[in-house]
Amino acid sequence: MKRFFKIFGYIVGAILVIAIGFGIYLYFWNEDRIEKSKELSERIESFESKDSDEYMEYSVHLNKAGDFESGFKYLNKAVELDPKLHLGYRGWIRLRKMRDYDKALEDFDRLDSLTPNFVDAPWGEDIDFLRGECYFGKKEYQKAIELFNRNILNQKEDWADVQSSVYLGLCEYELGNYEKAISEFERALKQSEYVPESFYGMAKAYQKLGQIEKAKENILKAENNTHYKRDDVYNEFLNEIYMSEIQEFKQQLNNK
Amino acid sequence: MKKILVLTILLFSIQSFSQENNDCDERALPYWAYEINSQIKGENPALRKAFKEIQSSETEIEPSCGFITLRLNISKTGELCDIETFQIDKNYKSTVFNNGQLIKELEQIAIGLTDWERDKDYKTYNLIRLKIKNGRIEEIF
Numbered sequence: 001m002k003r004f005f006k007i008f009g010y011i012v013g014a015i016l017v018i019a020i021g022f023g024i025y026l027y028f029w030n031e032d033r034i035e036k037s038k039e040l041s042e043r044i045e046s047f048e049s050k051d052s053d054e055y056m057e058y059s060v061h062l063n064k065a066g067d068f069e070s071g072f073k074y075l076n077k078a079v080e081l082d083p084k085l086h087l088g089y090r091g092w093i094r095l096r097k098m099r100d101y102d103k104a105l106e107d108f109d110r111l112d113s114l115t116p117n118f119v120d121a122p123w124g125e126d127i128d129f130l131r132g133e134c135y136f137g138k139k140e141y142q143k144a145i146e147l148f149n150r151n152i153l154n155q156k157e158d159w160a161d162v163q164s165s166v167y168l169g170l171c172e173y174e175l176g177n178y179e180k181a182i183s184e185f186e187r188a189l190k191q192s193e194y195v196p197e198s199f200y201g202m203a204k205a206y207q208k209l210g211q212i213e214k215a216k217e218n219i220l221k222a223e224n225n226t227h228y229k230r231d232d233v234y235n236e237f238l239n240e241i242y243m244s245e246i247q248e249f250k251q252q253l254n255n256k
Numbered sequence: 257m258k259k260i261l262v263l264t265i266l267l268f269s270i271q272s273f274s275q276e277n278n279d280c281d282e283r284a285l286p287y288w289a290y291e292i293n294s295q296i297k298g299e300n301p302a303l304r305k306a307f308k309e310i311q312s313s314e315t316e317i318e319p320s321c322g323f324i325t326l327r328l329n330i331s332k333t334g335e336l337c338d339i340e341t342f343q344i345d346k347n348y349k350s351t352v353f354n355n356g357q358l359i360k361e362l363e364q365i366a367i368g369l370t371d372w373e374r375d376k377d378y379k380t381y382n383l384i385r386l387k388i389k390n391g392r393i394e395e396i397f
Contacts, residue, residue: 064286064288065286065327065381065383066325066342066383066385067325067342068323068344069342069344069348069349069350072348097385098323098385098387099385099387099395099397100387233287233288233293234288236300236397240300242298242299242300242301244298244299244301244302245301
């Protein structure tokens with residue numbers, strides 16, 4: 001029995017020593033990590049770094065938190081060091097987080113000129129789709145149509161972002177071409193049957209054409225498919241739809 | 257031994273009474289982190305409705321172009337703790353719109369927004385972004 005307690009004591013002691021040792025290692029590892037991170041921040045803030053990625057990464061949390069003056073100080077430096085690598089991201093931030101369409105377009109166009117015969121994809125999205133969104137935001141619908149169509153052509157009909165056709169429908173709607181708008185929304189629905197943005201757009205176009213029953217039919221479909229809507233917790237899309245707006249429009253239709 | 261025990265309990269009791277439990281003192285986590293998904297009830301259309309009046313009344317904002325961000329720090333119980341503001345011109349340099357009057361009015365509207373919802377109970381922040389163009393508030397998102 002005495003021997004058992006002795007062995008038990010050794011085991012507990014060994015575990016304690018390992019645990020304390022691990023704790024001390026963790027403490028110093030963390031101290032080292034903090035020190036390195038501090039050094040990196042100082043190097044970036046004093047613009048001593050020559051690594052464009054470091055500036056770009058440093059800008060991310062600032063821009064995401066809405067401090068664009070500070071964020072762009074570092075993002076601009078990243079672009080200055082390696083324009084081909086960071087122009088697309090800067091344009092994307094300008095479009096999605098600031099809606100600064102003119103400056104976003106400047107970045108996308110400059111990137112495009114630096115990469116001839118190559119279709120760029122800033123932050124994973126087709127450059128012509130993003131340029132189309134910029135023109136849509138600027139209310140230059142004819143130019144937006146050209147860019148969204150170019151995106152579909154580049155990516156091929158079934159592979160292009162389904163929202164390209166939705167935007168085409170929205171552009172035609174804004175230009176007053178309601179029948180053409182409906183055919184573009186239908187084009188999106190051919191690609192995927194669950195596109196509430198298309199149903200919503202069709203409801204509005206049918207209402208303009210005075211076909212209220214068809215408008216009602218489509219607004220119901222939009223309502224029932226809202227959970228499939230294009231959504232991003234970080235950003236609001238220019239063509240984002242909301243349940244409250246769908247229901248408001250449905251009410252308007254029902255009052256007719 | 258008994259005295260030590262009583263003293264310890266007493267000390268702990270005093271300590272617990274002296275700690276003021278303020279949800280706003282917690283560190284704010286970004287709205288995108290840990291699936292907090294914080295947002296105003298009614299989402300962005302509700303925001304746009306709240307700012308609709310000032311959007312139509314302010315037509316000669318100076319400087320005429322730029323961006324305003326309101327960063328609203330919201331406690332885990334949905335209470336507005338404070339608002340940080342960022343005002344930049346079209347070149348993303350610090351500026352003050354309407355000599356500081358516009359931001360005061362925007363803050364007052366933001367204070368009135370009370371229906372903040374979230375999936376997880378952490379202190380977080382939400383952003384309200386306003387784009388100023390040709391002397392007007394062109395977009396709110």
